[in-house]
Amino acid sequence: MGVLKRLHDLPAWARWPLYALLGILLLTIVQSISGTERLTQVSTSREMLRWAVPIFLAGLGGLFSERAGVVNIGLEGMLILGMWFGAWGSIEYGPWWGLVIGMIGGGLGGLLHAIATVSFQVDHIISGVAINILAPAITRYLSDEIWASPTTSPRTTSVGDWDVPFLAGGTIFGWESPDVLLDIGKAEWWYVSDVANLARGLLRGTHWVAIAALVLVPVTTWIIWRTRFGLRLRIAGENPAAGEAQGINIARYKYVAVTISGALAGLGGAFISTELSGLFQGGNSAGRGFIGLAALIFGNWRPGGVLAGALLFGYVFGLDLKDLDGTASHALLLVNTIVFGAVLVWAISKRRLTDAVLAGVLGSGAFIWWLSVDSVPSWWSNILPFVLVLLVLLFFSQRLRMPAKLGEPYRKGS
Amino acid sequence: MRRLLFSASAPVGAFILTLIISSITLWAFGSNPFSAYGDMLDHAAKLETQVDILNRATPLYLSAVAAAIGFRMNLFNIGVEGQYLFAFLIAAQVGSLVSLPGILHIPLIMVTAMAVGAAYAGIAGVLRVTRGVNEVISTIMLNAIAISGFIAWLQRRWQADQEQFTSTTLGTVPIEESGLFPDINGLLEIFTREIGQGKELTGLLLVAVAVGFAYHFLLNHMRFGFDLRASGLNPFAARAGGIPPKRMIVAAMCLSGAVAGLIGMVELAEGAKFPPDPIKGLGFAGIAVALLGRNNPFAMVLSALLFAFLDVSAGILQNTQAATKEIVNIMQGIVLLAAVIAYGVSRRVQDREEARLTAEALQHDDKNDKNGKIEATT
Numbered sequence: 001m002g003v004l005k006r007l008h009d010l011p012a013w014a015r016w017p018l019y020a021l022l023g024i025l026l027l028t029i030v031q032s033i034s035g036t037e038r039l040t041q042v043s044t045s046r047e048m049l050r051w052a053v054p055i056f057l058a059g060l061g062g063l064f065s066e067r068a069g070v071v072n073i074g075l076e077g078m079l080i081l082g083m084w085f086g087a088w089g090s091i092e093y094g095p096w097w098g099l100v101i102g103m104i105g106g107g108l109g110g111l112l113h114a115i116a117t118v119s120f121q122v123d124h125i126i127s128g129v130a131i132n133i134l135a136p137a138i139t140r141y142l143s144d145e146i147w148a149s150p151t152t153s154p155r156t157t158s159v160g161d162w163d164v165p166f167l168a169g170g171t172i173f174g175w176e177s178p179d180v181l182l183d184i185g186k187a188e189w190w191y192v193s194d195v196a197n198l199a200r201g202l203l204r205g206t207h208w209v210a211i212a213a214l215v216l217v218p219v220t221t222w223i224i225w226r227t228r229f230g231l232r233l234r235i236a237g238e239n240p241a242a243g244e245a246q247g248i249n250i251a252r253y254k255y256v257a258v259t260i261s262g263a264l265a266g267l268g269g270a271f272i273s274t275e276l277s278g279l280f281q282g283g284n285s286a287g288r289g290f291i292g293l294a295a296l297i298f299g300n301w302r303p304g305g306v307l308a309g310a311l312l313f314g315y316v317f318g319l320d321l322k323d324l325d326g327t328a329s330h331a332l333l334l335v336n337t338i339v340f341g342a343v344l345v346w347a348i349s350k351r352r353l354t355d356a357v358l359a360g361v362l363g364s365g366a367f368i369w370w371l372s373v374d375s376v377p378s379w380w381s382n383i384l385p386f387v388l389v390l391l392v393l394l395f396f397s398q399r400l401r402m403p404a405k406l407g408e409p410y411r412k413g414s
Numbered sequence: 415m416r417r418l419l420f421s422a423s424a425p426v427g428a429f430i431l432t433l434i435i436s437s438i439t440l441w442a443f444g445s446n447p448f449s450a451y452g453d454m455l456d457h458a459a460k461l462e463t464q465v466d467i468l469n470r471a472t473p474l475y476l477s478a479v480a481a482a483i484g485f486r487m488n489l490f491n492i493g494v495e496g497q498y499l500f501a502f503l504i505a506a507q508v509g510s511l512v513s514l515p516g517i518l519h520i521p522l523i524m525v526t527a528m529a530v531g532a533a534y535a536g537i538a539g540v541l542r543v544t545r546g547v548n549e550v551i552s553t554i555m556l557n558a559i560a561i562s563g564f565i566a567w568l569q570r571r572w573q574a575d576q577e578q579f580t581s582t583t584l585g586t587v588p589i590e591e592s593g594l595f596p597d598i599n600g601l602l603e604i605f606t607r608e609i610g611q612g613k614e615l616t617g618l619l620l621v622a623v624a625v626g627f628a629y630h631f632l633l634n635h636m637r638f639g640f641d642l643r644a645s646g647l648n649p650f651a652a653r654a655g656g657i658p659p660k661r662m663i664v665a666a667m668c669l670s671g672a673v674a675g676l677i678g679m680v681e682l683a684e685g686a687k688f689p690p691d692p693i694k695g696l697g698f699a700g701i702a703v704a705l706l707g708r709n710n711p712f713a714m715v716l717s718a719l720l721f722a723f724l725d726v727s728a729g730i731l732q733n734t735q736a737a738t739k740e741i742v743n744i745m746q747g748i749v750l751l752a753a754v755i756a757y758g759v760s761r762r763v764q765d766r767e768e769a770r771l772t773a774e775a776l777q778h779d780d781k782n783d784k785n786g787k788i789e790a791t792t
Contacts, residue, residue, distance in 0.1 A: 073550065121758050126705055134751060138747075141740035382562040382566070386556075386559050389551070390547070393547040397547055
């Protein structure tokens with residue numbers, strides 16, 4: 001336990017990579033027991049990133065909104081708006097404008113949510129449900145009017161991607177640099193090659209939007225915790241009455257926060273349509289707005305945590321795409337078992353009996369399942385992220401700290 | 415009378431606003447809104463269309479009641495979607511496994527559906543009371559787990575023809591005739607002419623009516639309903655009054671899920687099986703209907719009929735080319751958003767009105783008191 005404590009005291013920039021390395025070590029060990037190689041392939045981490053970016057952007061959008069005290073389950077609708085407007089903008093004005101217009105489309109959804117919840121004090125959940133109903137209807141109508149098909153658009157253009165030089169063989173001014181990670185990956189050194197493979201999937205063919213999304217983690221942290229704007233935004237979510245007493249226009253901060261929230265979800269949607277699928281397709285959001293909400297809770301309303309949640313969920317979804325015979329998902333069951341084991345140890349050390357019993361039962365269930373079958377059907381990995389969120393809430397809901405006045409309708413002077 | 419006018423003004427205002435916005439939308443894209451509305455109304459005047467509307471309104475109303483039971487207790491059961499699809503699938507499979515006389519077969523299927531819905535919704539209730547997990551989040555997660563997990567898995571497994579494993583066009587094994595809820599064309603034809611075009615009015619309309627009355631009596635005339643509303647209005651006061659809050663939460667979730675279980679029965683009575691692509695979205699639409707009807711059992715009938723009318727009108731708009739058919743979904747979304755905003759505004763106006771009347775009354779009392787004092791001293 002002492003080692004864990006020391007890990008916890010490290011600064012964030014050192015801590016998170018260490019957690020990631022430990023996670024990969026776990027995967028390597030499981031892989032050597034269960035005899036699959038997919039857990040640490042290059043394509044696995046590439047798919048992970050492709051899934052994680054929209055989830056992360058939606059979750060980060062949720063962070064802005066919820067830090068200002070407004071629950072946003074309309075993220076899914078705003079993401080869908082972003083998908084449509086992103087595709088439309090990309091077709092009409094080119095890829096970069098597509099992203100901008102996608103953000104505007106999602107931002108309009110956010111603005112609508114702000115009007116309803118802040119100006120008219122509509123319950124946040126109700127307004128979110130209404131936006132989730134309205135957004136797909138709008139996109140279907142517009143698609144049918146403009147592209148003569150309610151669910152599909154023509155091909156869009158992408159802003160493209162980038163190979164990192166030296167590490168993943170990117171080119172500098174026409175000169176092809178060495179692909180170091182490829183060489184390490186091919187060398188098949190235990191653990192080291194696995195790390196290299198996973199890193200290469202992130203660094204080769206990296207979408208510009210993905211890079212921008214990663215930059216948003218420190219930027220958001222800085223905005224929310226180091227600027228006056230961020231402080232006031234948090235006041236709107238933690239103690240609006242006190243903020244008002246200081247002369248802060250709480251309603252304005254809530255408006256700005258919820259609109260940013262929609263714009264970020266919209267960017268996630270535009271990423272799906274222009275960069276991933278190359279066209280707008282109804283239903284292509286695949287619930288990623290809701291999963292973003294899940295990542296927000298999983299990440300305890302912090303940017304780094306949201307990214308970790310998005311990458312974790314993206315890993316599970318991405319793994320499934322390349323896992324046609326279900327052996328990699330099967331290996332994940334062993335990972336689950338080990339994680340439950342860790343929770344069990346934690347619960348015993350904290351003398352939390354119910355948690356220990358729950359973890360024990362769930363862990364042995366996963367272990368027995370792992371022993372009794374050779375492959376796991378794909379529905380299991382489809383639901384694993386949602387199960388994970390339920391489990392996190394089940395075990396750690398007391399440790400999660402959401403903004404104090406989250407979801408409470410705010411009226412000036414009360 | 416004044417109060418009635420007042421409470422009607424919000425939904426009527428929302429409806430007018432919806433008409434204005436959708437007319438502008440239609441007009442902006444070069445359609446004539448009036449000919450579109452005209453086509454919709456003409457279509458709805460036909461008996462066959464009315465049967466369609468009632469068939470659509472029935473599951474919508476059931477879904478609305480399911481949502482409303484939660485709302486009355488400040489519980490957001492976002493999970494009606496997952497609950498009804500899951501209940502539908504299990505009930506279809508159970509119904510296909512047995513052959514019984516109709517009098518046993520139909521209740522067996524319906525009780526199964528209600529039990530599955532109640533159990534699945536109950537998970538969220540239990541998580542809430544034992545571990546403090548917010549039911550909005552847990553039901554969103556449980557929706558995804560039911561739809562892309564359990565249903566995707568069991569749908570494969572219970573495919574009618576196991577040989578064609580790759581095909582997903584089959585659905586479950588059809589239920590025998592005895593298990594199908596009969597249509598009530600005969601009942602309707604007493605009042606009107608014969609229903610043509612092979613349309614069948616679903617018998618579950620009667621079930622929905624019964625559920626509506628049960629909801630009304632439960633909430634307004636029974637101890638349990640009082641406890642439910644009291645817990646929703648003020649959980650602390652309710653607890654002080656001896657109402658067990660935890661038990662009420664689980665009970666309300668289970669009840670909501672049980673009603674949700676009935677939603678799929680309409681489609682089951684029509685198609686005799688869980689189809690490969692069942693009607694989705696009824697759970698979320700039900701939330702909209704409940705909000706529009708303000709959880710009132712009678713107002714929800716009207717809003718279910720409105721939503722069903724709009725759904726059914728999509729077909730005729732496509733036929734006559736008067737407008738793009740998706741406009742009806744936009745109208746549903748706008749009317750919902752406009753209505754919840756209008757209710758918020760009207761509540762505020764009402765509060766202000768009451769405050770003003772109270773202040774006036776107090777002032778009046780004050781004056782009387784002073785007059786009284788003056789009289790007494792002189």
